[in-house]
Amino acid sequence: MTAEMAETERSRAELRRTQILDAAHQCFSREGFHAASMASIAAEAELSVGQIYRYFENKEAVIEALCVSKLEDWAERLAEVRARSGDPVDELMALARYHVDKLENGQDVSMVLEFLAEAARSERVGAVMFRVDAGFRSHLRDVFVRGGVRADHPSLESRVNLVSILLDGWLVRLGKDPAASKDEYLDSLRFMFEALLSQCDRCP
Numbered sequence: 001m002t003a004e005m006a007e008t009e010r011s012r013a014e015l016r017r018t019q020i021l022d023a024a025h026q027c028f029s030r031e032g033f034h035a036a037s038m039a040s041i042a043a044e045a046e047l048s049v050g051q052i053y054r055y056f057e058n059k060e061a062v063i064e065a066l067c068v069s070k071l072e073d074w075a076e077r078l079a080e081v082r083a084r085s086g087d088p089v090d091e092l093m094a095l096a097r098y099h100v101d102k103l104e105n106g107q108d109v110s111m112v113l114e115f116l117a118e119a120a121r122s123e124r125v126g127a128v129m130f131r132v133d134a135g136f137r138s139h140l141r142d143v144f145v146r147g148g149v150r151a152d153h154p155s156l157e158s159r160v161n162l163v164s165i166l167l168d169g170w171l172v173r174l175g176k177d178p179a180a181s182k183d184e185y186l187d188s189l190r191f192m193f194e195a196l197l198s199q200c201d202r203c204p
Contacts, residue, residue, distance in 0.1 A: 017055050020045050021069060024062050025111070033063050033114050060122070067115050067125045071132045078132075078139055088147040092140075092163065092193045093186070099167050100182045109174045137164065147197045159196055166192060 023045035027036040038059050042049045056062045081094050103109050119126040140160045141151070149156050166189060173180050 013055065016051075017065070020047070020052055020055060020062065021066050023047075024066050028063075028066070028114060029108075029111050032110070033118060038062075063118055064122060064125050067118055067122075068128050070111075070115065071128050075132050075135055078136055082139055082142075088143045088197050089190065089193045091143055093190055095139075096167060096186060096189050100170060100186065103171060103174055109171060109178075112171055113175065133164075140164070144197070162196065163193070 020041065024036070024041050026044050027040045030036070031040065036059075038049050038052060041059075041062065042052050045052070052062075056065065077098050078095070081091060081098075084091075084094075103112065115125075115129070119129040137160050140163050141156060144156055144159050145151050149159065170182075170185060173185070
């Protein structure tokens, strides 16, 4: 097989994997990770079950690949925001808006909750989530340091934790009240971020 043929084959395989993961996303959103079957994923993808097994050894491998894909999307967004970093409050708000926009409907909320549950069950998925979260927390530390908090100040980790809790809390709020206003939430977040950063110059 020539190098060009091999590259074409890899591209074809990636397209097929993407097709399967898109179908799995739909099935898992409707039925949950463990209620959905390989047969339902195959039907959604308009493929045979055998074709799916050519790319994924079992349903757990599909779940893991989907989790990794979604978490890597978040990591890429984090890198984009970091590259455009300017005003610290605006930077935090850009992350918050992306987080809110990714949870526009009940299916999205269900999927994220499924990811969190799977991270607790699967060591491999948990490791990916830990890596992405570590990158996110590192970014938040950098924002506060640029805002005036010393890197060794005791309040730094508390501020990072608070921002993480404020963002993660939106997922829980939507789970309890799907009609919650994201605009009111974002307005409140800006107030909180401004308050957190306005205190930075008082850190001894």
